[in-house]
Amino acid sequence: MCGIIGYTGHREATPILLEGLRRLEYRGYDSAGLATLSGNTLHVRKKAGRLSELIRLVAEKPVSGKHGISHTRWATHGAATDYNAHPHIGGNNLVAVVHNGVIENYAHLKTQLESEGFVFRSQTDTEVIAHLIAYYYEGDLLEAVRKALPRLKGTYGLAVISPRHPGLLIGARFGSPLVVGLGEQEMFLASDPSALVGYTQRAVYLNDGQICVLTPERWEIFDRDSTPVEASIHALDWQPEDVELNGFDHYMLKEIYEQPEALENAMRGRLDETDSTAHFGGLNLSPRRLRQVDRIILTGCGTSYHAGLVGEYLFEELSRIPVEVEYASEFRYRNAPIEQNTILIAITQSGETADTLAAVREAKRKGIPTLSICNVVGSTIAREADGGVYLRAGPEIGVASTKAFTSQVLVLTLLALYFGRMRHLSATQGARIIEELRRLPDLARQTLACHEVVRNIAAKYYHVHNFLYLGRQYLYPVALEGALKMKEISYIHAEGYPAAEMKHGPIALVDENTPSVFLVPRGSVFDKVISNMEEIRARGGPILAITTPGCKEAVCRADDVIFIPEAPEYLQPILAVIPLQLLAYHVALLRGCDVDKPRNLAKSVTVE
Numbered sequence: 001m002c003g004i005i006g007y008t009g010h011r012e013a014t015p016i017l018l019e020g021l022r023r024l025e026y027r028g029y030d031s032a033g034l035a036t037l038s039g040n041t042l043h044v045r046k047k048a049g050r051l052s053e054l055i056r057l058v059a060e061k062p063v064s065g066k067h068g069i070s071h072t073r074w075a076t077h078g079a080a081t082d083y084n085a086h087p088h089i090g091g092n093n094l095v096a097v098v099h100n101g102v103i104e105n106y107a108h109l110k111t112q113l114e115s116e117g118f119v120f121r122s123q124t125d126t127e128v129i130a131h132l133i134a135y136y137y138e139g140d141l142l143e144a145v146r147k148a149l150p151r152l153k154g155t156y157g158l159a160v161i162s163p164r165h166p167g168l169l170i171g172a173r174f175g176s177p178l179v180v181g182l183g184e185q186e187m188f189l190a191s192d193p194s195a196l197v198g199y200t201q202r203a204v205y206l207n208d209g210q211i212c213v214l215t216p217e218r219w220e221i222f223d224r225d226s227t228p229v230e231a232s233i234h235a236l237d238w239q240p241e242d243v244e245l246n247g248f249d250h251y252m253l254k255e256i257y258e259q260p261e262a263l264e265n266a267m268r269g270r271l272d273e274t275d276s277t278a279h280f281g282g283l284n285l286s287p288r289r290l291r292q293v294d295r296i297i298l299t300g301c302g303t304s305y306h307a308g309l310v311g312e313y314l315f316e317e318l319s320r321i322p323v324e325v326e327y328a329s330e331f332r333y334r335n336a337p338i339e340q341n342t343i344l345i346a347i348t349q350s351g352e353t354a355d356t357l358a359a360v361r362e363a364k365r366k367g368i369p370t371l372s373i374c375n376v377v378g379s380t381i382a383r384e385a386d387g388g389v390y391l392r393a394g395p396e397i398g399v400a401s402t403k404a405f406t407s408q409v410l411v412l413t414l415l416a417l418y419f420g421r422m423r424h425l426s427a428t429q430g431a432r433i434i435e436e437l438r439r440l441p442d443l444a445r446q447t448l449a450c451h452e453v454v455r456n457i458a459a460k461y462y463h464v465h466n467f468l469y470l471g472r473q474y475l476y477p478v479a480l481e482g483a484l485k486m487k488e489i490s491y492i493h494a495e496g497y498p499a500a501e502m503k504h505g506p507i508a509l510v511d512e513n514t515p516s517v518f519l520v521p522r523g524s525v526f527d528k529v530i531s532n533m534e535e536i537r538a539r540g541g542p543i544l545a546i547t548t549p550g551c552k553e554a555v556c557r558a559d560d561v562i563f564i565p566e567a568p569e570y571l572q573p574i575l576a577v578i579p580l581q582l583l584a585y586h587v588a589l590l591r592g593c594d595v596d597k598p599r600n601l602a603k604s605v606t607v608e
């Protein structure tokens, strides 16, 4: 899950190549590099470590040229060293390649190329691509790329330049995302559109098997048998400030505070007061087809999977349709029996997660209609699913997903309302739900007022080694999400459980150094959760309670309390997760962790 950038045009390439990497650093950040061409001279600079190391190197040893490629890495083959950083050079300085993806047959190809006399300088799979292109090169770079690609088994998003062809930038995609940015006398290439914001608002998304050929004046797309493709141009509606910190210390905190507005965006134009239901423009499945649906599979990974778990409660309560929630990585290989009137809804912030994409393709192979709930317009899953709903949450750059989760849960609520109104939900019930949804953004704003309280509680617990998160019904998935947030950015071991499950084993973990975070707002299982709190208290475990005003039964049993506003039970997940996001944020900060770029992770997991 790397980030790649390409540029050919009338401006100096280096600032554009480095700024592009700064925007894409959340995709991988263990090493970085660039190559530029001035005339027929290739300049390469690469460095292990954060992008700042590469920026320092380029400042010490400047490079020039109006044409180049760059890369920020999430290592799959070979450690994060200067040698393994991209670009990789093929032949005798003949081509330079940056790559996002995994070449599964690289060892086999490497042996063959070494027998042809090619010398490898790295442990990466990518260097094989560079030498393979050089192996096929007979004066035409595009032809050499065309001949090399079919030899590769695996996934790739590639950018290729050569000192023999100043101004020519070639890109190729199979399994990893690649988007072309169309400028005036300049062209851009990037792994995702956030790197193009502020440079152009016109983008072309490559499909699998496609190659793009760019020069400052022209752009062409070819499919795998070299036929020219009439590609559609998409408008990018993100503004530069959307991808900047705007005064916040971290993207994660900015995105936590963007949640009320993101909820408004996700609802805008989708609440239909006349028919007391929700309205969607992009489902591409007729109401008649949707009315026949008698089973829903929700699938995704990580935080998106947790949103799916909340979706299960929502659909079953609001639309009375049986739901199964599947880890996409399991669903793609499980070969589950799927009845005719089933639909699959893929939940994904990035729209590029390899396992979720494979789950969509598996369902399509089985003739099952597929919908996507996605945040990135034009992303692969959004384009390959039969229909879908965009979150409109704006770019999410912090690796730990926050606003995407609450927006996903909101869109699932709208879909459950839509399916429900097709079935047993009355107009009165629909109207009540719409009224409650309209109040949600302000309730989210009120919830953010707990920030200072959470910061102080974090200072009390940031040194612990284990956290337990406990909730029931709609809040059980939120307990899982809270634990994931704490794990992924503070590196503290944390587990989420249905609160009643503790006595079946996990309660053995409880001691005075293991805080339990209880999600215990007023609701249908409030008394049950209170009894679960008693079980923990009886064993001396510290308790942090997330509850609603007036719940003295919870307050008197907790060591620390965070209040969230009252809300209908089915909307509580969206509010209750906010203090958990803030808790993880402040604990990670106090432990000196890099909140936006946690170790070993990347924002969008485009390899299996």
Ligand code: AGP
Pocket (backbone or CB within 6 Å): 300, 301, 302, 303, 304, 347, 348, 349, 350, 351, 352, 353, 356, 399, 400, 401, 402, 488, 602, 603, 604, 605
């Ligand atoms: C969540 O904070 C993580 N970044 C990760 O679990 C993420 O949710 C998962 O990789 C799925 O990503 P997607 O929503 O872009 O498909």
